[in-house]
Structure formats: structure tokens, C-alpha cells
Amino acid sequence: MEKRSRQKKGVGDIGNSASGYNLAKEDITYLTYAAETLRNLEAPGLLLVTQGKRGRPNIMTIGWACLGSLWGRPCLVVLVRPSRYSYRLLEESGEFTVNVLPRNLAEVAAYCGSVSGREQDKFAARALTAMPARQVRPPVVGECVIHYECRVIHYNDSRATTMPPNIVQLAYPDGDRHRLYYGEILAVYADPDASGRL
Numbered sequence: 339m340e341k342r343s344r345q346k347k348g349v350g351d352i353g354n355s356a357s358g359y360n361l362a363k364e365d366i367t368y369l370t371y372a373a374e375t376l377r378n379l380e381a382p383g384l385l386l387v388t389q390g391k392r393g394r395p396n397i398m399t400i401g402w403a404c405l406g407s408l409w410g411r412p413c414l415v416v417l418v419r420p421s422r423y424s425y426r427l428l429e430e431s432g433e434f435t436v437n438v439l440p441r442n443l444a445e446v447a448a449y450c451g452s453v454s455g456r457e458q459d460k461f462a463a464r465a466l467t468a469m470p471a472r473q474v475r476p477p478v479v480g481e482c483v484i485h486y487e488c489r490v491i492h493y494n495d496s497r498a499t500t501m502p503p504n505i506v507q508l509a510y511p512d513g514d515r516h517r518l519y520y521g522e523i524l525a526v527y528a529d530p531d532a533s534g535r536l
């Protein structure tokens with residue numbers, strides 16, 4: 339029962355967050371923090387949040403992504419290996435959020451990139467807030483300072499036959515080749531003091 343009412347709230351219900359966090363965040367354009375987001379992608383990594391049709395949301399650290407304009411739409415492309423639990427959730431829902439950590443929480447990226455949501459609830463383990471998103475079902479991470487909400491409009495798989503052998507050797511010695519998910523960015527917002535906390 340509790341779960342059902344939380345799900346309802348999570349879909350596009352701006353400002354109904356019990357924590358009030360979502361109201362405090364300001365709308366920005368997808369380019370406002372592009373440089374900072376890409377810098378955090380390199381280190382410590384960004385937080386990708388996915389959620390299946392049922393069950394709890396999951397956080398996974400990503401270090402590979404592209405931010406730009408595709409088919410006349412703002413897009414974030416994320417690369418997820420089939421072995422990840424997040425892959426299954428993305429396949430189910432076709433939606434995700436990407437969240438930028440403040441510098442004092444950088445350790446969360448190492449944690450979310452080293453354990454699987456199959457075994458652990460990473461939100462609970464790091465006392466993180468699953469804050470309802472505005473346009474998609476997976477929540478955002480309330481403690482993060484920048485948030486992108488995305489819906490998958492295209493995907494493809496990286497193929498060994500269409501990339502240089504040295505990249506295949508380095509990135510895919512055991513297969514498990516990334517699927518690229520092209521997410522149209524439907525909402526972007528940030529804490530008013532985000533720039534000072536990155």
C-alpha cells in the first residue's frame with residue numbers, strides 16, 4: 339500500500355516530495371553545468387538511477403557518457419554493460435536519471451560502482467534520499483546537486499567488428515559489451531548553490 343502511493347507521487351508530481359527537496363531545486367538548461375558534469379564523469383563518476391516496473395530504485399556509478407544534442411533534442415547517452423543489474427532495470431523501464439555528487443560525497447561514487455543492487459539497497463546503505471523525479475519514474479538522488487531526467491529514445495550495442503581491435507581488447511576482453519542508451523533529457527535542475535559544492 340505504502341509502495342503504491344509512493345509510486346504515484348514519483349511520476350511528474352513536482353513539489354509533492356515529502357522532503358520538499360524538489361521544490362528547492364532550480365530549473366536550468368542542459369548546458370548550464372555541462373562542463374562540471376563532464377568533469378565529474380571523469381572523477382568521481384556520475385550516479386545513474388534506474389527502476390524497474392516494480393521494486394526499489396538502484397544507483398550505479400557511470401564513468402562513460404555523452405552529453406549533447408541529437409535529432410534536435412538534448413540527450414545524455416549512457417553506456418551500460420549487460421552484466422549490471424541496472425541494465426535489467428533500464429530494459430524494463432526505458433527511463434533513468436543522472437545525478438552529480440557534491441565533492442563532500444565523492445566516496446558514494448566508489449561505493450555505488452563496486453556493489454550491485456542485486457545484493458544491496460544502495461540508497462539505504464548510504465542513507466541517500468530517493469527523491470521523486472518530475473518527468474520519469476526513477477527518482478533522483480536528493481543529496482546530489484545537479485539532476486538530469488531522461489527517457490530512452492534509441493539504443494544500440496557496441497560491436498567488436500566496428501571498432502579498433504585495441505579498444506576491443508582493452509574494454510571488452512570478456513565480451514560484456516556496453517549497450518548505449520540515448521536518453522532524451524526531459525528535465526534538468528540543480529541546487530541554487532551547486533557551483534560552490536562541486
Ligand SMILES: Cc1cc2nc3c(=O)[nH]c(=O)nc-3n(C[C@H](O)[C@H](O)[C@H](O)COP(=O)(O)O)c2cc1C
Pocket residue numbers: 382383396397398399400401402403417418419421422423424425447448450451452453454455456
Ligand atoms: C568510477 C566508475 C565508473 C563506472 N562506469 C561504468 C559505466 O560507465 N558503465 C558500466 O556499465 N559500468 C560502470 N562502472 C561499474 C558499475 O558501476 C558497477 O559494476 C556497479 O556495481 C553496477 O551496479 P549494479 O549491478 O547495481 O547495476 C563504473 C564503476 C566505477 C567505480
